[in-house]
Amino acid sequence: MKEAFLAFLAVFHVIVLVYYVVLNGYYLVTSLFAFWALRRHARREASIDIDDLIATAGAPAVTLIVPAYNESATIEEASRSLLSLQYPEYEILIVNDGSTDNTLEVLRRAYRLVPTPRYPLAHISTARVRGVYQSRTHPNLWVIDKENGKRADAINAGINYCRTPLLCIVDADGILERDALIRIVRPFLEDDLTIATGGIIRIVNGCVVRDGVVKEVRMPRNILAKFQVLEYLRAFLAGRVGWDALKIMLLISGAFGMFRRSLVVAVGGLAHDSIGEDLELTVRLHRYCRERGIPYAIHFVPDPVAWTEAPETIAVLGRQRDRWHRGLIDTMRRHIRVLLNPRYGRIGLVAFPYFFFLEMLGPVVEFTGYIVFALVLALGIAKLPFVLLFLAVTILFGTVLSFAAVGLEELSFRRYPRIRDLLELFLLAILENLGYRQLHTYFRFRGIISYLRGQTGWGHMERKGFQKA
DSSP states (O other), rough: HHHHHHHHHHHHHHHHHHHHHHHHHHHHHHHHHHHHHHHHHHHHHHHHOOOHHHHHOOOOOOEEEEEEEOOTTHHHHHOOOOOOOOOSEEEEEEESSSSSSSSSHHHHHHHHHEEOOOOOSSSSOOSSSSEEESSSSOTTTEEEOOOOHHHHHHHHHHHOOOOOOEEEEOTTTTTHHHHHOHHTTOOOOHHHEEEEEEEEEETTTTTTEEEEEEEEEEOOOSSHHHHHHHHHIIIIIIHHHHHHHTTTOOOOOOOEEEHHHHHHHHHTTSSSSSSSSSHHHHHHHHHHHHHHTTEEEEEEEEEEEEEOOOOOOOOHHHHHHHHHHHHHHHHHHHTOOOOOTTGGIIIIIIIIHHIIIIIIIIHHHHHHHHHHHHHHHHOOOOOOOHHHHHHOOOIIHHHHHHHHHHHHHHHHOOOOOOOOOHHHHHHHHHHGGHHHHHHHHHHHHHHHHHHTTTTTOOOOOOOOOOOOO
């Protein structure tokens, strides 16, 4: 029995170490490509004036679609942010998805909404629309009031009423920087094949917001939000910038993404029965174009910024990450034929396998690995070489990659200009390995269990609102 257990440990140790080496090696490769891509991006920014580019190429009209459910705490500031955007021609469609709080009343009072006829141009199936309103003070602001159908259904309702060639999906708790639309539309102006672009998401907790604008960037006070600042830097600057350089962009964030309307309508809008609708839509767009031989490109732009409120309690963070992982599993299951299929090029051979084996199944290996590691230490049967190697590939390598993400931020954008904030980010890169990463792994593992149990709900996401000057 003892010999069998030790044999199992030997095999399992190899599996865990190989997983971490492959995972961190992938992150290292994307970080290196991200460094190269950000340097190239900086050179292009210095040589091209965006305003001149828009004046030359012509700015296509854009519709911002904002799904809102019980967002009374943030909807007024978020909508003021959208109304202050620097862009020649755009509309805002806020879709009130059957809110049970006073979201609609907040908008009605702030913008003097009046019932106004507006007819859908597409007919994606959605829950019943109860009314359409236009602001008397801001004619480009519209509110669609509908029965609750969840987020994807609300976005689909917005798509139906969209009448511009481009649409941009934005979270109701988010704040866009004033030049965000100008920057995220740039790939559409430079490359006719572009069908979707994504922008970077940053954490607004702790920042000073006034009149819908982030006036001062600060680190959050809450420790969970602090760790999420680092996590988002790693995910976007070291991750998606690298994916874009490698042409394997498989995820456009639902918090801030721009799409060619005609193609989104052609694929039937967002999947109303998916809880990972942003990833699912991106994968479906890849499949639609490749299966029909349509030339296309999907890009990520690192400097159009959307600020979002991060969870500050373990309970809310856990529900969010549980839902994210259930959405990932659902998308992988729906599009399993893409996995390792040469027909889908780099998406099928590189991007999809990464999400399937490392992101979707990774929590099983990580969570079990932590338990087994603790067990062998408790039983006194751990071998020193394995202990040192395990710590090196999990903690040391992970810390180095987080340092790299902070370095990319400092070299490229310096949104946290205070030395104190920079030092805190480097310290967090070390401290996150002593509890936060393990907690995050547990939430993702719990997401697998929730999916297997058939759980489909989003869970309550508490909003505290923005800190005002």
